[in-house]
Amino acid sequence: ERGTDGDLKIIFWQAVSTMNPYLSGGTKEVYGSSMVIEPLARYDETGNLVPMLAAEIPTVENGGVAADLKSITWKLKPDLKWSDGTPVTADDAIFTWKYCTAPDGGCAQAAYYEGVSNVEAVDASTIKVSFAEPKPYPYSAFVGAQSPIIQAAQFKDCLGIKAPECTSANFGPIGTGPFVVKEFKPNDVVTFVANPNYRDPAKPAFASVTLKGGGDAASAARSVLETGEFDYAWNMQVEPEVLAAMMQAGKGKIEVAFGTQVERIDLNPYAVDPSLGDKRSTKEAGPHPALSDPAVRKALSLAIDRDIIDEAGYGDNGKPTCNILPAPDIYVSTAVDWCLKQDLDAANKLLEDAGWKMGPDGIREKDGVKLSFLYQTSTNSVRQGTQALVKDMWAQIGVSVELRNISANVFFGGDPASPDTFQKFYADIQMYTNNFDGTDPEKYMAGWMCDKIPSPANGWQGENIVRYCNPEYDTLVKELGKTGKLEDRAAIAKKLNDMLSNDVAQIPLIHRGQPSAVSATLEGVKMNAWDSELWNVADWSRKK
Amino acid sequence: MFTFTLRRLLFAIPTLLAISFIIFALLDLAPSDPLSDLPLTIPPEVREQIRAAMGADQPFIIRYLRWLQQFFVNEPLNIFEQMTGLTVGTGERMRVLSWATRSPVVDLIVQRLPQTLWVVGLSYLFGVLLAIPIGVISAYKQYSIFDQIGTFISMVGYSVPTFFTGVLLIVIFSSYLQWFPSIYDTNLSITDWSSFVAQVKQMVLPVTVLTLYNTSQISRFVRASMLDNLHQDYVRTARAKGVKEKVVLLVHVLRNSLIPVVTVIALGVPTIFSGAIITEQIFRVNGLGQLLITAIQGADMPLVQTLTFIFAFLIVLFNLIADVLYGLLDPRIRYD
Amino acid sequence: MTDVTAAAPAVSSDVQKGGLWRQFKAHPGGVAGLAVFLFIVLAVYAGPLIHTVEPNKIDIRAKNQGPSLAHPFGTDNLGHDMLAQVLAGGQISLAVGITAMLLALFLGTLVGVLSGYIRRIDGLLMRLTDLFLALPLLPLLLVIIMLFRDTLRTVFGPETGIFILIVFVIGITSWMHTARIVRGDVLAVKSQEFILAAKSSGMREHRVILKHILPNVMSSIMVSATLGIASAIITESALSFLGLGFPSDFPTWGRLLYDGANFLQITPSRVLWPGLAISLTVLSVNFIGDAIRDALDPRTLKR
Amino acid sequence: MTLPNAASKNMGDGPVLSVQGLTTSFRISDDWRPVVRNVSFDIAPRETVAIVGESGSGKSVTSLSIMRLLPKFTSRIEGSIRLGGRELLTLGSEEMRKVRGNEISMIFQEPMTSLNPIFPIGKQIAEAITCHRQVSAAEAKAEVIQLLEKVRIPNAKGRFNDYPHQFSGGMRQRVMIAMALASKPRLLIADEPTTALDVTIQGQILDLIKVLQEEEGMSVLFITHDMGVVAEVSDRTIVMFRGDAVETGPTDDIFHRGRHPYTRALLSAVPRLGSMAGHGRPMRFPIIDIASGVMTTPETEVGRAIETRRPPILEVKNLTTRFDIRSGLLGRKSGAVHAVENVSFDLCEGETLSLVGESGCGKSTTGRSITRLVEPTAGSIALDGRDVIRLDRGALRNMRRTIQMVFQDPFASLDPRMKIGDAVMEPFIEHGLGTKAQAREKAADILKRVGLDADMMRRYPHEFSGGQRQRIAIARTLMLDPRVIVADEAVSALDVSIKAQVCNLLLELQQSFNLAYLFISHDMAVVERVSHRVAVMYLGEIVEIGPRQAVFENPQHPYTKKLMAAVPIPDPARRSVKRAISTDEIKSPIRPVGYEPPRRQYREISAGHLVQV
Numbered sequence A: 001e002r003g004t005d006g007d008l009k010i011i012f013w014q015a016v017s018t019m020n021p022y023l024s025g026g027t028k029e030v031y032g033s034s035m036v037i038e039p040l041a042r043y044d045e046t047g048n049l050v051p052m053l054a055a056e057i058p059t060v061e062n063g064g065v066a067a068d069l070k071s072i073t074w075k076l077k078p079d080l081k082w083s084d085g086t087p088v089t090a091d092d093a094i095f096t097w098k099y100c101t102a103p104d105g106g107c108a109q110a111a112y113y114e115g116v117s118n119v120e121a122v123d124a125s126t127i128k129v130s131f132a133e134p135k136p137y138p139y140s141a142f143v144g145a146q147s148p149i150i151q152a153a154q155f156k157d158c159l160g161i162k163a164p165e166c167t168s169a170n171f172g173p174i175g176t177g178p179f180v181v182k183e184f185k186p187n188d189v190v191t192f193v194a195n196p197n198y199r200d201p202a203k204p205a206f207a208s209v210t211l212k213g214g215g216d217a218a219s220a221a222r223s224v225l226e227t228g229e230f231d232y233a234w235n236m237q238v239e240p241e242v243l244a245a246m247m248q249a250g251k252g253k254i255e256v257a258f259g260t261q262v263e264r265i266d267l268n269p270y271a272v273d274p275s276l277g278d279k280r281s282t283k284e285a286g287p288h289p290a291l292s293d294p295a296v297r298k299a300l301s302l303a304i305d306r307d308i309i310d311e312a313g314y315g316d317n318g319k320p321t322c323n324i325l326p327a328p329d330i331y332v333s334t335a336v337d338w339c340l341k342q343d344l345d346a347a348n349k350l351l352e353d354a355g356w357k358m359g360p361d362g363i364r365e366k367d368g369v370k371l372s373f374l375y376q377t378s379t380n381s382v383r384q385g386t387q388a389l390v391k392d393m394w395a396q397i398g399v400s401v402e403l404r405n406i407s408a409n410v411f412f413g414g415d416p417a418s419p420d421t422f423q424k425f426y427a428d429i430q431m432y433t434n435n436f437d438g439t440d441p442e443k444y445m446a447g448w449m450c451d452k453i454p455s456p457a458n459g460w461q462g463e464n465i466v467r468y469c470n471p472e473y474d475t476l477v478k479e480l481g482k483t484g485k486l487e488d489r490a491a492i493a494k495k496l497n498d499m500l501s502n503d504v505a506q507i508p509l510i511h512r513g514q515p516s517a518v519s520a521t522l523e524g525v526k527m528n529a530w531d532s533e534l535w536n537v538a539d540w541s542r543k544k
Numbered sequence B: 001m002f003t004f005t006l007r008r009l010l011f012a013i014p015t016l017l018a019i020s021f022i023i024f025a026l027l028d029l030a031p032s033d034p035l036s037d038l039p040l041t042i043p044p045e046v047r048e049q050i051r052a053a054m055g056a057d058q059p060f061i062i063r064y065l066r067w068l069q070q071f072f073v074n075e076p077l078n079i080f081e082q083m084t085g086l087t088v089g090t091g092e093r094m095r096v097l098s099w100a101t102r103s104p105v106v107d108l109i110v111q112r113l114p115q116t117l118w119v120v121g122l123s124y125l126f127g128v129l130l131a132i133p134i135g136v137i138s139a140y141k142q143y144s145i146f147d148q149i150g151t152f153i154s155m156v157g158y159s160v161p162t163f164f165t166g167v168l169l170i171v172i173f174s175s176y177l178q179w180f181p182s183i184y185d186t187n188l189s190i191t192d193w194s195s196f197v198a199q200v201k202q203m204v205l206p207v208t209v210l211t212l213y214n215t216s217q218i219s220r221f222v223r224a225s226m227l228d229n230l231h232q233d234y235v236r237t238a239r240a241k242g243v244k245e246k247v248v249l250l251v252h253v254l255r256n257s258l259i260p261v262v263t264v265i266a267l268g269v270p271t272i273f274s275g276a277i278i279t280e281q282i283f284r285v286n287g288l289g290q291l292l293i294t295a296i297q298g299a300d301m302p303l304v305q306t307l308t309f310i311f312a313f314l315i316v317l318f319n320l321i322a323d324v325l326y327g328l329l330d331p332r333i334r335y336d
Numbered sequence C: 001m002t003d004v005t006a007a008a009p010a011v012s013s014d015v016q017k018g019g020l021w022r023q024f025k026a027h028p029g030g031v032a033g034l035a036v037f038l039f040i041v042l043a044v045y046a047g048p049l050i051h052t053v054e055p056n057k058i059d060i061r062a063k064n065q066g067p068s069l070a071h072p073f074g075t076d077n078l079g080h081d082m083l084a085q086v087l088a089g090g091q092i093s094l095a096v097g098i099t100a101m102l103l104a105l106f107l108g109t110l111v112g113v114l115s116g117y118i119r120r121i122d123g124l125l126m127r128l129t130d131l132f133l134a135l136p137l138l139p140l141l142l143v144i145i146m147l148f149r150d151t152l153r154t155v156f157g158p159e160t161g162i163f164i165l166i167v168f169v170i171g172i173t174s175w176m177h178t179a180r181i182v183r184g185d186v187l188a189v190k191s192q193e194f195i196l197a198a199k200s201s202g203m204r205e206h207r208v209i210l211k212h213i214l215p216n217v218m219s220s221i222m223v224s225a226t227l228g229i230a231s232a233i234i235t236e237s238a239l240s241f242l243g244l245g246f247p248s249d250f251p252t253w254g255r256l257l258y259d260g261a262n263f264l265q266i267t268p269s270r271v272l273w274p275g276l277a278i279s280l281t282v283l284s285v286n287f288i289g290d291a292i293r294d295a296l297d298p299r300t301l302k303r
Numbered sequence D: 001m002t003l004p005n006a007a008s009k010n011m012g013d014g015p016v017l018s019v020q021g022l023t024t025s026f027r028i029s030d031d032w033r034p035v036v037r038n039v040s041f042d043i044a045p046r047e048t049v050a051i052v053g054e055s056g057s058g059k060s061v062t063s064l065s066i067m068r069l070l071p072k073f074t075s076r077i078e079g080s081i082r083l084g085g086r087e088l089l090t091l092g093s094e095e096m097r098k099v100r101g102n103e104i105s106m107i108f109q110e111p112m113t114s115l116n117p118i119f120p121i122g123k124q125i126a127e128a129i130t131c132h133r134q135v136s137a138a139e140a141k142a143e144v145i146q147l148l149e150k151v152r153i154p155n156a157k158g159r160f161n162d163y164p165h166q167f168s169g170g171m172r173q174r175v176m177i178a179m180a181l182a183s184k185p186r187l188l189i190a191d192e193p194t195t196a197l198d199v200t201i202q203g204q205i206l207d208l209i210k211v212l213q214e215e216e217g218m219s220v221l222f223i224t225h226d227m228g229v230v231a232e233v234s235d236r237t238i239v240m241f242r243g244d245a246v247e248t249g250p251t252d253d254i255f256h257r258g259r260h261p262y263t264r265a266l267l268s269a270v271p272r273l274g275s276m277a278g279h280g281r282p283m284r285f286p287i288i289d290i291a292s293g294v295m296t297t298p299e300t301e302v303g304r305a306i307e308t309r310r311p312p313i314l315e316v317k318n319l320t321t322r323f324d325i326r327s328g329l330l331g332r333k334s335g336a337v338h339a340v341e342n343v344s345f346d347l348c349e350g351e352t353l354s355l356v357g358e359s360g361c362g363k364s365t366t367g368r369s370i371t372r373l374v375e376p377t378a379g380s381i382a383l384d385g386r387d388v389i390r391l392d393r394g395a396l397r398n399m400r401r402t403i404q405m406v407f408q409d410p411f412a413s414l415d416p417r418m419k420i421g422d423a424v425m426e427p428f429i430e431h432g433l434g435t436k437a438q439a440r441e442k443a444a445d446i447l448k449r450v451g452l453d454a455d456m457m458r459r460y461p462h463e464f465s466g467g468q469r470q471r472i473a474i475a476r477t478l479m480l481d482p483r484v485i486v487a488d489e490a491v492s493a494l495d496v497s498i499k500a501q502v503c504n505l506l507l508e509l510q511q512s513f514n515l516a517y518l519f520i521s522h523d524m525a526v527v528e529r530v531s532h533r534v535a536v537m538y539l540g541e542i543v544e545i546g547p548r549q550a551v552f553e554n555p556q557h558p559y560t561k562k563l564m565a566a567v568p569i570p571d572p573a574r575r576s577v578k579r580a581i582s583t584d585e586i587k588s589p590i591r592p593v594g595y596e597p598p599r600r601q602y603r604e605i606s607a608g609h610l611v612q613v
């Protein structure tokens, strides 16, 4: 029965700053808005597409996707209504496309409309999306929480440069989802009420939702697990034993969804000596005196005991991995497993054989080059714990590291003037997490291509942070772009993954899950790593 | 005194302009980036577009001038329009927009003000109200049990950071005893007795944490300053007149001791408006402090700039007030 | 007068030597404070010789333990020995706390005295103070660190470099309160007649400041000093938690407390000890400050 | 209003205050050192008892003991003090509070530090009324203004809201007196209440006290050094000497039949106005051994006759100093205190010029202007040929070595946190005149010469008596061997024997180093002794100036004449002779904005003797 279960209280310790995911691509905004505005289709907890506003998922088989892979045609569910009671039409989708691709609009989700050459209305409820090039994987525009459909009527004056000025629309978009924004306090709290025009008259069970923000992960967890003030808390990056202790109160538990996040260590193949100045960490600087040696790279990976790192920092929220591409299942390679078990002897031997001799201070060296590195990461207690553990492990193979942590907003900020960004990589070693949206890894895997190496020439932009460059790899990626069949794509992707792992382009550490705290009184939560965690909030209800 | 005040107020204008420029330059120089909390999956081209849409790609000086115009011309005009209902010009003008929320910064501040004033302001008020008697008694009964305990509590209260006391209080009072909520509800509006009780309850913990800190700090200054004056000859004169001991302390000695106290308080009042960052975070009061810190972390330049500027204005104002008070408190201090 | 004259030499001869120290000794709180402070310093520097566990030694199997013989203060979630960490942290925290406090105190007193005493530069210095008060701390820190970290690192090495940087950063951002308070006091003191008398004897201005103004504004400075140590120790931890401080393998009291806060229920000893260490340090410094204050003020009741 | 007051007023003939075996000790580093030993005396209703005695003999401490106002932890009072039969020493603190200010009130010795610097004086006086009686603020204010007028503060209404630092030394003292009289106490303890007052006002104040005594039946405990005042006011006199009350008796007996050698010494040393008739040059005081009462050094004429031909060391021309008065919210200038108006004089080496005049007439301001401690509004000052007004900072500093000043209020002019030894040595070290050891030696020597013990160098200012502090202040100026000393009431708080000693020292120094003194004083007898020339100031202007002999023996200006006539004579026999209470209006130096002082003309009576017409 709609609206019988009272208030649902959700806490996002990073607060929601706007309800328009096109203006702020942050995960929290995307999740928050996913309760209000919906895409045509989204991924379920297993990573499969489920229709939302669309009647069904178009495929080549059912004719929804053109045989030349250059267009896809969506059919809307019948009688769809916006929360203000007006009907949803194909024009809204067209408008959404225009909205996000308008110049000067600064649309954060423009990538989802990349390659879309046209969106047109075949009829009032049929949308045809055409692509400039054949798209083997056409489910990007209007799919997933990042590219929902917004109401043309509401946003019609907000195109392009005007987009940020439509504050009331951005804070309270009219949607088709189970809830409607009642009051929005940016970076603080959002209150929702059930959408009276929601397509399923029995849903949502909750009459209202309070989405509170602010604070830190541990206290958010506490408010669900220990004090029971809240029902759901997102992104519980807290030491596992702390969560375990909180769970003893019996008010809730931690649910984890595994997506594509991998905590990894980057080893810089280029020299980073400060005396090199601006050339640091670029090809011009020349190879790194130690880290360009494959033996060193491999030894570093071998020396890490991923189980300990997992246990100390992640618990149930992480799994040791040797793969850069950890999910979805069909893409997961099982070929690389040499790094899963710590092998100090093998690592020592590798180094010994490569000529890195143990010095009197317990640090290996060769030709006057010491295995002594600067190891940076963003500030975060779990990462600092991992740093400490890794430092300890590497000390056992005669490698010493100096630790450094950098404020996340600097590290990930990409300010070309700052020496501390992860793109610049003015350190020997760095650690962070990366992942990809959705379920298709093509774009992600393309990030290791030679031309994606950040450098002053491209303003330090580029996804190839590890500065991996292998022509063979590049060719394979291009092949993936042309392959349409899922099995084949998977095979190529696995191969790419194995190449990266075996070349130790990067040291994958942990396949990280997304832990959330869920109250014991809440029913229907299905953790989803492929879409918004609140994707099925319409189905949530209070346990009777 | 009046001319002094007037001159200082006039002098404050260039001061504030200079301060605003320096703040702007500083923020610009700082290596943090407004796009840092976007997922890494957003490709570089898109980032560039976002940056351009925010105007962050403009040269520094243009951005500064634009902010000046928006803050000093457009915003006041806007307030004027809202108050009078008149429209000046076309009524179309760019307000200071936050990068993160894409909404007018002034509205954000107005929205945050109530909870900050309630929690931080009240705890400051409590702090002052408690600190003065504690400081006075501590000094009057120097080395008594009261003084020793007061010293102990205030030193511990000051030296143990709020990020710890906050968590401790939550664990005790929210988790175990379940007396008070650990999360502040900013939507709560007082309409009846029960909502009033709820409001009081949710304020108890954050206000306690902050009051402890404020009281500790101010009472130390009160005590030290009182000790300096307690043994002066004029105190003897006052006693010789048969003035009540309370009056001797609170009127004769305290007023002579007020200069450092006024300074500390005047320094503290603007910080009410800058919020109490850590405490607000812990209890999710989400006031101005939290606004500022999220803005800084998100490199939301217009918001940080505006908030800091308002803060700077308050600092200048309250330091001026302190200076005027000096003159009133001690006639020997003259400004001319 | 016989008694007076007879008593006087006896009195003066024992006050003669180290009058201040004698006064100080007469103050039980001050002596206790000094003893505790010395104990902490001693423990922190000599303690690691007795308790020889490496502070960064990781023993993951022994994580989250309560106090035991092997780990008297228990261990943290990575299996660090807390006692060793508290001792090692103390070395840094004390050094940072005291030097940063001294720097801030020095700057604050300098600015405060100058602007209180010299009318001409008062306006300028106070506006400078306003500016520093208004500057948002975080971006300022980020800029300072961006500009100077690497230079200092190459000149002084990673540890000393960051130490200098942190002390500098804390000092430069926390002198303003002292400055304002001292200035207020100076304004009040300088209008008193003994300053006029000192001037009339032809004292140089800076000597007037040093010998007459400063001792008379000492009590506020002392309070600022005590509070300054506490905030310097805490600020240091805030810095490292923002990624601007010492590398994470350098424990400090503030950070131990910060990291331990979430483990309050699991291993209370993790927060108890660093918290106690900070409080005791501040408390002892406070009592020392009180004693010095009293020793400097001839009129307070001496017990 | 409390019952005991009403009840005790008709208690009849028992003594108002009865002090028995009072012993007061101070704790000096763990020893209790008695400074008042076994003092006993009674005061009957309407009686005036004077305590006289050596400086530092415990007079102030005795009075503070009666009020129980000594610092709690560093002092101890033993014996018994009864007020109308009630034991004060065991009284609860609240009871004691009701006694203070109501039944006994007190005038403190040093008015500058005894007034709260941050409250207007009007408020401070009113407080004495309102804290014992239920009166409205307006009534209290009216009463205060009346009191201020009674103590002859000019423009009382206008100065109600002024602060202590805006008053002259004597005016502050009068404020203290007004405060003490405000509550019409049964017993008034007056500790040197008139030292800073000129003789005319002193006379008026004494009369005022007498009137109150008659009307309200007040008893008075009067502490003073001025034997003239003692003779005039007191019924009985107690002589204190080094902590003991050595002699008690009717004033007449004490004056004429003193038994204790100190008493005799005290009285024979008293300078009398007119005793210098016929002498042209200053004269040393006779020195009388206080133990035996025998004169050891006879009075001798010292110094040279003034040589007018020599260029003066200090030349003051048309000096004018005004203090702006600001009022109202806007702080507009509403007038000015014309503290010093068009003053000109010069001072030669080896010469003493005395500045006398009504309290508040601008003497101290003149002194301060000359040393540029306050910036003069106009005029020129030449010191040793250099223009003082145009000196830069460094030169000013050097200049200050040449000219030194003794401040009127010695306590306020000593840094409370500095040991007096350091304070005395400081100028010497500051100017780099020698090593620390040399400084110490010199300081010890000078302290000894002003009658202090070198061992006292380790003590802090508050541990001294008023007279002792005054001597410290003198010692400090002497450290620099200046050529000019501005001595602002430098000997007012000293008992006659020490006053003689210090004056002799000054004369001696003058003789050996050719020092010039600008000697500001109210004590006409001392002025007569020490000065070569005298200038009489009135309302900021010099009304008469000339050689001492000429001015004293042939006063011309009416004010000078009045001054001379008002000097009290140390003879108890004349105490019944009443002065006519002056009813003439009190003139105020406050002038509206834009006021132009009239040009003054001077008439030369004899060589160098000028009188304003």
Ligand SMILES: Nc1ncnc2c1ncn2[C@@H]1O[C@H](COP(=O)(O)OP(=O)(O)OP(=O)(O)O)[C@@H](O)[C@H]1O
Pocket (backbone or CB within 6 Å): C004, D026, D035, D053, D054, D055, D056, D057, D058, D059, D060, D061, D062, D109, D462, D463, D464, D465, D466, D467, D468, D493, D495
């Ligand atoms: N607080 C104190 N601590 C120690 N000694 C003190 C204190 N106050 C006064 N004395 C000493 O007690 C003695 C008596 O002082 P008191 O003030 O009574 O002198 P006095 O007779 O009033 O002298 P004067 O005429 O100079 O004022 C002096 O030797 C003085 O140094």
Ligand SMILES: Nc1ncnc2c1ncn2[C@@H]1O[C@H](COP(=O)(O)OP(=O)(O)OP(=O)(O)O)[C@@H](O)[C@H]1O
Pocket (backbone or CB within 6 Å): D165, D166, D167, D168, D169, D170, D171, D196, D197, D198, D323, D324, D337, D338, D339, D358, D359, D360, D361, D362, D363, D364, D365, D366, D408, D589
């Ligand atoms: N700082 C000041 N502000 C305003 N008025 C002042 C100030 N100092 C002195 N006066 C006034 O100037 C006048 C002269 O004061 P001054 O101190 O020179 O008198 P004096 O002759 O030394 O008197 P006394 O003999 O009483 O010490 C007085 O009316 C006094 O109130």
Ligand SMILES: [Mg+2]
Pocket (backbone or CB within 6 Å): D059, D060, D061, D109, D191, D465, D466, D467
């Ligand atoms: Mg005395």
Ligand SMILES: [Mg+2]
Pocket (backbone or CB within 6 Å): D168, D169, D170, D363, D364, D365, D408, D488
């Ligand atoms: Mg005077």
Ligand code: NI
Pocket (backbone or CB within 6 Å): C001, C002, C003, D242
């Ligand atoms: Ni004797």
